[in-house]
Amino acid sequence: MSTSYAVVIQGGGPVGLACAAWLLQKNPALSLLLLDRNPEEDQTIKTGDGRGIALSHGSKLLLDTIDAWPDQCPAIHQIHVSQVGRFGRALMTREELKQEALGHISRYRDIHLSLRKALRTIQKNAPHFVWQHAITDPVPVFETACLVHAEGGLFKEQDWTESGRDYQQSAIVGTVEVEKAIPHQAWERFTHEGPLALLPSHLGMNTLNLVWCGLSDASKRRLELNEAEFLSELQNSFGNRLGRFKSISNRRLYDLGLNYRKEVCEGNEVWIGNAAQTLHPVAGQGLNLGLRDAYLLAEKLAELFKEQKEFRLSTQNNMVEATLQDYAKSRAIDRRATIGITDFLARVFTSPLAPVELSRGFALSTLQWLPPIKTALARQMMFGRR
Numbered sequence: 296m297s298t299s300y301a302v303v304i305q306g307g308g309p310v311g312l313a314c315a316a317w318l319l320q321k322n323p324a325l326s327l328l329l330l331d332r333n334p335e336e337d338q339t340i341k342t343g344d345g346r347g348i349a350l351s352h353g354s355k356l357l358l359d360t361i362d363a364w365p366d367q368c369p370a371i372h373q374i375h376v377s378q379v380g381r382f383g384r385a386l387m388t389r390e391e392l393k394q395e396a397l398g399h400i401s402r403y404r405d406i407h408l409s410l411r412k413a414l415r416t417i418q419k420n421a422p423h424f425v426w427q428h429a430i431t432d433p434v435p436v437f438e439t440a441c442l443v444h445a446e447g448g449l450f451k452e453q454d455w456t457e458s459g460r461d462y463q464q465s466a467i468v469g470t471v472e473v474e475k476a477i478p479h480q481a482w483e484r485f486t487h488e489g490p491l492a493l494l495p496s497h498l499g500m501n502t503l504n505l506v507w508c509g510l511s512d513a514s515k516r517r518l519e520l521n522e523a524e525f526l527s528e529l530q531n532s533f534g535n536r537l538g539r540f541k542s543i544s545n546r547r548l549y550d551l552g553l554n555y556r557k558e559v560c561e562g563n564e565v566w567i568g569n570a571a572q573t574l575h576p577v578a579g580q581g582l583n584l585g586l587r588d589a590y591l592l593a594e595k596l597a598e599l600f601k602e603q604k605e606f607r608l609s610t611q612n613n614m615v616e617a618t619l620q621d622y623a624k625s626r627a628i629d630r631r632a633t634i635g636i637t638d639f640l641a642r643v644f645t646s647p648l649a650p651v652e653l654s655r656g657f658a659l660s661t662l663q664w665l666p667p668i669k670t671a672l673a674r675q676m677m678f679g680r681r
């Protein structure tokens with residue numbers, strides 16, 4: 296095994312895998328090392344994190360380029376947004392946005408698995424690619440022209456904090472069964488504690504993915520409730536639009552906050568995905584943004600290392616730094632917009648202050664009655680800023 300590589304990617308989550316796949320698709324001759332904490336076989340991932348993730352239409356287009364679109368991904372045709380106990384609601388439909396779908400829902404583990412599969416296929420034509428599994432601490436250090444950090448992580452579990460906000464919220468995720476769901480409809484209901492989302496799942500029309508954001512202490516308490524008590528609180532918070540809540544399974548808790556790096560590159564190192572920014576899930580943007588990071592970085596690095604034969608660690612430094620600076624500049628607007636919108640929604644739509652509740656009623660009504668604003672917002676969520 297070579298001990299020096301043009302590129303080393305640290306982190307085999309969805310963003311690290313996607314970046315490796317795009318890099319090798321564009322430049323199969325690249326000497327690339329992927330350091331992955333997960334074992335080589337898929338078994339632990341298959342039974343792992345099953346939280347529902349909203350993938351934007353833009354992410355679908357990107358994942359399709361490497362044949363990494365997960366198999367079972369129900370489409371969202373409309374999104375219903377409302378707030379508990381106050382006026383104001385908005386309905387976004389695929390027809391008004393002239394799209395086949397507003398987004399799709401997959402489970403974290405299914406996205407992870409489909410990306411692993413895609414990378415294995417691409418690997419067959421990549422003679423200088425090394426995929427090292429089951430990495431443990433201390434992470435081995437290799438000589439490289441460019442180190443890509445894709446270690447991801449969850450809020451409060453990361454070993455770095457730079458700028459951001461603790462919303463003092465946690466999310467309970469799980470799978471709920473309801474009496475009468477509307478096919479292909481996603482629901483986002485703003486409660487005084489945080490947003491409560493119900494998203495389609497591939498498990499059947501009346502089985503939905505729950506992401507219920509609430510105050511941290513209240514969420515921890517709800518996690519421990521028995522099923523009947525939990526369903527009763529959920530019903531009270533969401534209301535009766537879907538009939539009766541019948542069951543909940545696979546409950547898990549995640550702390551929520553914003554943690555982002557002001558600078559995403561330094562020397563020959565670059566940070567992408569959750570290693571660069573960890574967002575509140577209110578707008579379902581974290582992974583979508585991370586995939587856009589991975590795609591653009593792969594494009595720039597593949598181009599830089601096009602002439603693999605001329606690759607020399609010692610002479611490449613300035614060019615790598617310039618490429619990473621260029622990458623950071625190109626990502627700045629999309630990052631700023633996505634972080635900004637997500638932070639705004641997480642704060643404004645969860646404030647219990649009466650004037651804020653009133654203005655968000657107006658905001659939802661405005662969204663409903665001013666299609667250009669609604670379309671602009673939806674487009675940012677679907678494709679990001681390019």
Ligand SMILES: Cc1cc2nc3c(=O)[nH]c(=O)nc-3n(C[C@H](O)[C@H](O)[C@H](O)COP(=O)(O)OP(=O)(O)OC[C@H]3O[C@@H](n4cnc5c(N)ncnc54)[C@H](O)[C@@H]3O)c2cc1C
Pocket residue numbers: 305306307308309310311330331332333346347348349350430434445446447448449466468506549567568569570576578579580581582583584585
């Ligand atoms: C409740 C909740 C709901 C969400 N919903 C959505 C949604 O609807 N839409 C959306 O787009 N996003 C959503 N997100 C965000 C999304 O999950 C993340 O943005 C996404 O998982 C980031 O992917 P990643 O690969 O950067 O990081 P991760 O998914 O954290 O993966 C990182 C990987 O790197 C590994 N690793 C860590 N350190 C090292 C190391 N030193 N060496 C090697 N490997 C290492 C880890 O083990 C892990 O496998 C949600 C998040 C939460 C918490």
